[in-house]
Amino acid sequence: MKTTGNKHIRVEIATATLLPLLAGGQVCAADLRCLDGESKQHLRRLCIQSCAAPLREPVGLAKAPEPVGAV
Template identity: 45%
Template sequence: MPRKATLARTGPPSPGFHAVRTPDSTEEEPRVGLEISAGKLYQLLRCGAVSVADFRCLDRASKHHVRTLCLHACAQRLHETAARTPRRRYPEYP
């Protein structure tokens, strides 16, 4: 059962003003259970739309698969960045 937000007051409310509701510090953000294809997750990781810090894996097999996808996506992004970056030319020494 989700916790209800508690009212944080420093004193009685002033007449004519509404009480401000602030979330309790122990209240958690709602979670969503989700299943996604490996190909779509790879696309999202590769373009930077999602990071592995944004979610957690529920089992070891998924964690291993996500780790592999992340490594491949990072390598692909580095390869694309290196291809776009002009190479530095060093002066030739006699």
């Protein structure tokens, strides 16, 4: 199968599928083009969520070890 030029594929993707792809860096929002304003707003929110998630995790705080003999 021979491909020429810059082809585009129109697809729909579930939020639950897109969010981990954004968070993991497999997909960049700049690579996507929203077809309507509502989708664009939703994509913005997903980008913010994916960028903010690591900031919510405590840094350098290890779980305290269980005391010896604790039940």
